[in-house]
Amino acid sequence: MTEPLLSIRDLTVRVGRADTAPAILDGVSLDVAPGETLGLVGESGSGKSTLGTAVLRLLPPLLDAGTTGRIVWRGRDLLGLPRRAMRRIRGGEVSMILQDPMSSLNPVQTIGAQLREALRRGGRGDLHAAAVAALVEVNIPSPAERLRGYPHQMSGGMRQRVVSAIGLAQDPHLLICDEPTTALDATIQYQFLELLKTLRASHGMAMLFITHDFGVVSRICDRVAVMYAGRIVETGPVREIFARPRHPYTRALLASVPSTDHAPDRLPVIEGQPPTVGNRPAGCPFHPRCAHATDRCRTVPPETVVGPSHLVRCWHPQETPL
Amino acid sequence: MRNLSFNFALGLLALFVLTALVGPYLVQHDPLQGSLRARLDPPAWAEGGSADHLLGTDRLGRDVLSRIVEGARLSLAVCAVVIGVAGTVGTAIGTLSGYVGGWLDRILMRLVDLALSLPVILLALLLAAVSEPSFTNIILVISFVLWSQYARMARGETLRVKNEDFVDLARTSGLGHARIIFRHILPNIAPSLIVVATLQVGVVIILESSLSFLGVGVPPPNPSWGAMVADGRSYVVTAWWVSLFPGIAILLVVMAVNIIGDALTDRLNPGLRRNDG
Amino acid sequence: MARLLASRLIEAVAALLLMSVLIFFLSRIIGDPVALLLADGATEGDRQRLIAELGLDRPLLQQYLTFIGNALQGDFGRSVAAGNRDAFEMVMSRVPASLGLAGVALAFTLAVGIVLGVIAAVTRGTPFDVLMRLIALLGQSIPSFWLGIILIYLFSVHLGWLPTSGFGGWQYYVLPALTLGLFTLAAVTRLVRASMLDALASDYVKLARIKGLAEATVVLRHALSNSLIPVVTFMGTFFATMITSAVVVETVFAWPGIGRLAYESILSRDFPVIQVVVLVITAFFILANLVVDLLYLAIDPRMRSRG
Secondary structure, X not given: OOOOOEEEEEEEEEOOOOOOOOEEEEEEEEEEOOOOEEEEXXXXXXXXXXXXXXXXXXXXXXXXXXXXXXXXXXXXXXXXXXXXXXXXXXXXXXXXXXXXXXXXXOXXXXXXXXXXXXXHHOOOOOHHHHHHHHHHHOXXXXXXXXXXXXXXXXXXXXXXXXXXXXXXXXXXXXXXXXXXXXXOXXXXXXXXXXXXXXXXXXXXXXXXEEEOOHHHHHHHOXXXXXXXXXXXXXXXXXXXXXXXXOOHHHHHHHHOOOOOOOOOOOOOOOOOOOOOOOOOOOOOOOHHHOOOOOHHHHOOOOEEEEEOOEEEEOOOOOOOOO | OHHHHHHHHHHHHHHHHHHHHHHHHHOOOOOOOOOHXXXXXXXXXXXXOOOOOOOOEOOOOOEHHHHHHHHHXXXXXXXXXXXXXXXXXXXXXXXXXXXXXXXXXXHHHHHHHHHHHOOXXXXXXXXXXXXXXXXXXXXXXXXXXXXXXXXXXXXXXXXXXXXXXXXXXHHHOOOOHHHHHHHHHHHHHHHHHHHHHHHHHHHHHHHHHHHHHOOOOOOOOOOOHHXXXXXXXXXXXXXXXXXXXXXXXXXXXXXXXXXXXXXXXXXXOXXXXXXXX | OHHHHHHHHHHHHHHHHHHHHHHHHHHHHHOXXXXXXXXXXXXXXXXXXXXXXXXXXOOHHHHHHHHHHHHHOOOOOEOOOOOOOEHXXXXXXXXXXXXXXXXXXXXXXXXXXXXXXXXXXXXXXXXXXXXHHHHHHHXXXXXXXXXXXXXXXXXXXXXXXXXXXOOXXXXXXXXXXXXXXXXXXXXXXXXXHHHHHHHHOOHHHHHHHHOOOOHHHHHHHHHHHHHHHHHHXXXXXXXXXXXXXXXHHHHHOOOOOHHXXXXXXXXXXXXXXXXXXXXXXXXXXXXXXXXXXXXXXXXXXXXXOOO
């Protein structure tokens, strides 16, 4: 197996430095190989966005101070990196697209100014030409005009394409996508995913794709990690997970996706609400909502290998195909 | 931190009200009666001061402490009456405007906008100039400049409450307009109006003392804090205490009210200043 | 945009007219200018003569129209108190001193307030932030007439660094400008701190950081540029507050501006001068708000493409 690009080990993010502070992420480990797209799936509040932001060390000070574990990027632990070195990695090696295109562009600056700012750090010579080329790459019509315009003059889908142009301006090795399609209309969503695929191929980059939608995962990801209440409960290749989901939570999520071929009525919709940070149950965090829970589930289940690169954290992994 | 300063402010405000209510019965000296032998006596701890006049005396030999205590009563009275008058008028106009709507609303709100855009002190000075200084006049003057803030708040809140289910219910069950306003609307918009009133205590005190400082407020010899500061102005080199202490009194009360007003605003509209904590 | 401006202009003129009505009728109905103008021991004959001289025996509406007609030609009558000088000229000669003081105070307030607000937001929760908020609270609670006296005592009398009062070189500006500006300074600091905190938590600032920009660039270019918009929208209010407090501050520091003239003319019941002063100050008020609207259009591109 090739050396992973990004290797996260035992990442814990607490609200503050104290050991007793509530944890948003609780001992998360994952790898992203060069060129690979890993999907990170979970409900809101599962900590998946926190994970993406933690990689760039852009969490609010309180959470950054409460971050422990290791985030190894091409052999270097980002958690121990001086601020200046971390800044060189941002944008240049690891970049990110945010969820809401309406708020992620600065309203009082032109598109051109915001794009050139990123290109300049990428060391491009002719900034204007590079900016036009960057907009062309993300399929924005009449790019020279758009560069002089402001964000409010564009639609959400167009803005999100500008945001990805900014994200790719410095040719990163890894692009973290934090629910980039959630705020878009269904048809625009599809177009945008296709664009991301093209960009991924032309830039040869890896992606960490954060989403709550298994339908999106099936379109763009190679592997998937399912998060629940700050923990990864199951990881594996997308095909494998779709064919043989083992964790009851994964199965419930998959069952609620109408776009997959599984009949949605086979499994009941998950009862109850996911636990909030600070109120997470001991042991397997899913057990209060799980139909298969036993007393044993009150202790933390170990990670078990259940197939080729297919891992699950469950005392009662399910065998039957969905 | 926030709780500490809030409690501190509440304490100060309580002290102010208490002083205004019972203070005048406790002080030894007549605030209006001076003694020629005791003119410009320094405070007790300064050189030449005596325990008889804790905060010294003014140019007519009147006890500064007694005058500050009496001034607290005056300030409180002005605040209470002004807020009563401006609050009633403003709330009535605002509620009516919001409840009735239509052209009445448009006209009244233009009036409010205009009133809000006028230079406050200047208007007060003007009104004070065309009428003789008196307690009644100062009340009318300040009320005249402040009613618009209640009107704006009352209108906005009435519009918000007007379409709530319980008002609709009251309307369909045949309740008259007056009863709907008094039973259902006013009780619901009261909290916001109370916040406006709290924040205005500071404004009223500053306005009243500014006008009295300029000589168009509460007529002498009444010990308005602003007039006391003005009194001591010419003696600031030799007798700093005459101006200093009444000014501190104003500062403390206004600060206390501002802290409480901010905290109340936070509590009522958590979204409004969510990042100020 | 042109329509927006036109409607603002109409509003401004309407406000000015209404103010003139207010002043006119207040001084005619509530006040009795004749009684105030007559010397003690004047006879009924004197009284009638003065009434006729001032045209007070004509109907109110006619009086008002005459007043407005004259006013449009810059004729507001002559000062009663100050040796029959032309009231309009008298007021206009005082304008530069007031504008100078308000300008200095506003510039100082904005410069210092923005810097303090930014630092307070960036150092949120630290003792510096707490100190800034304490100072802001103090600044919003100190009565300006008292602050002026205290400053004079400290810096002029006690330390002897600055002149006590009057008009002259830059030294004369320091204390009045500080007194005039402190309230607004506190307001600007609070406003900038709050809007900076909003901006720093925003997605576009996060994206700026994702680009790998230096923290100073992120704070100054991205967060601050957005935080200045609310400051601009409040500038009109700030300027208005300053013009209003100028009455008190100019009186304390014996500053030869319109604020002190307003005070003096009101004390001497010099109605022709009062009318001009109030109208001129209201005009400044309205003008300031118009300028702010224009500034707002210039700074926020979202506003430009509207209206």
